Amino acid sequence: MHPKMLAIEAADILGVSVQAIHKQLKSKKLAYNKLRNRVYFEYETAIKMFAPYKQPCKVVVFVLVKGGVGKSTLCRETAIRATLMGKKVLVIEIDHQGNLTKSFGINANDYPVLIDLLDDSLIKITNSTVNVLPGLDILPSRYDNSVLDNFIMLKQVPLQKVLKSKVDPLRSAYDLILIDCPPSLGQSISAAVLTSDMVVLPTTPCDFSDSGIDITVNEINRMCNDHDMPKIPMKIILNQFDNREKDSRDTYSDLIKHHQYGEMMFSGYIRKCKEIEKYRRRKSTVFDSTASTAGREDIDTFTRELLEMHNLKSNHIVSHFTNPEMIKGY
Ligand SMILES: Nc1ncnc2c1ncn2[C@@H]1O[C@H](COP(=O)(O)OP(=O)(O)O)[C@@H](O)[C@H]1O
Ligand SMILES: [Mg+2]
Structure with a gap:
């Protein structure tokens, strides 16, 4: 790459x-x-x-209870784009499916993953990250992370500390830390949210009641309340937008007009773009080519807004x- x-x-x-x-x-x-x-x-x-x-390090978590909305894709492409804006970036994958890890061509069996770090305090996160590109490191994930939720519950580790205690010391080494979550709302996702400065909720064109946004937003707000924490800023990005499809146009219009979600929207959307899928399969990125594609343009705009460099x-x-x-x- x-x-x-x-x-x-x-x-x-x-x-x-x-x-x-x-x-x-x-x-x-x-x-x-x-x-x-x-x-x-x-x-x-x-x-x-x-x-x-140069800005202070920002920790951003990609969450949505629904799968296939682009959490891993946006996490990956945004991380790569941010390195091209001079940022040193760490991606932490906590999804046990390890899609993001595999998309970088990494075999997670060769490295410690989050569950190993929680289970054995001698394993340090600084020694566990893998460099995948200039400026970009990853803490990989594999199926062993599927027991993260049970582990956190059974050991009664405080949710607001369990991941934060690992991530906060890294803030001085990175400009941006992105956390890619599985499509659920378990303990490990709560821990990731309570570690972050911002939550990004990717969604795709669909019937609103089926979007997963309501339950995700309500659960995150409830969690902050329960932990006496100020509300964490949440922003929604519409992914896989296609102007030719009525569903896309309706969803975008519903979201920007929504009494609660309207003001949580990123200013643009990410268009459906076959290059995103093509480059992911090749373990490459839309930023490898110099061609102007919808994916390249939209992820650039999204990254700039996320980094407040727009x-x-x-x-x-x-x-x-x-x-x-x-x-x-x-
Ligand atoms: N904007 C897009 N255009 C085209 N394909 C996309 C786009 N965003 C995501 N995809 C594809 O959609 C699928 C699901 O995305 P993924 O990031 O794995 O979702 P999640 O992590 O939320 O489960 C992947 O095959 C990915 O390549
Ligand atoms: Mg994913």
Whole structure:
């Protein structure tokens, strides 16, 4: 895998001209390449290009009680896209099916997984992550994680501490930590939610009563209440959107008009895109190619919004970054 950030995309993110990006690449002697006349760069250059936009680490959990809505897909593609914005990313898979782990070509039998870390305090999470790409590590998962819920319940480990105590020490080593959950609402998912700064609920076009959003949102709110915790921000992303299908248009319109969910929506949606499926099968990513695809565009927009890098030109956002002085250089 060689995920690529196009110069033209970097220009859009940073709110500068493509010529300004080319100038930066040359004047700072940053590594870049050309494919079909399109200039692109990879993680090492991205770190330098986006250095002024360093933010505190954010832990985001992908949850929905329903399967097949794109939790693992969005987790994976967002993680890869974030590395191309210079972020050091960790993905923690707690789904025992290990789909995300396998999609990176990793055999989880070779490594410790979350249940091993909980069961044996001598196994450290820092020694258990596997590097899959420049800037991207994963804590893999396998079927042994299917007993996580029972383990947490039987050992009576406090839910708000069980995962948090493992993840919090990693915040200084990563810019972004994404947790991919199985399609349920058991103890391990509660532990993941109570560890996170934000919950992302992916959903697909369908009859609203069948979306799984109601039960997931209610359960997360109840859990925060029970643990005397402030409400964790939750955001909904509509995935597999197809403008030609009535179901898609109706679901999107129902969601943005919804009295509770309207304001929880990401500003866009992720279109149904055959390249997403094609690249996943090849254990690759939509960002490997330099071609413009719906998947590439939409995941880019989604990642930028998630990282609050969607409007870097606006003063509001710029004021949040640690070193706004450097931004003036563009
Ligand atoms: N936007 C999309 N366009 C096309 N296929 C998609 C898209 N999002 C997900 N998929 C496909 O849908 C299937 C289910 O996605 P997955 O991420 O495994 O869901 P979940 O993790 O919620 O169970 C996978 O085969 C994936 O490749
Ligand atoms: Mg999944």
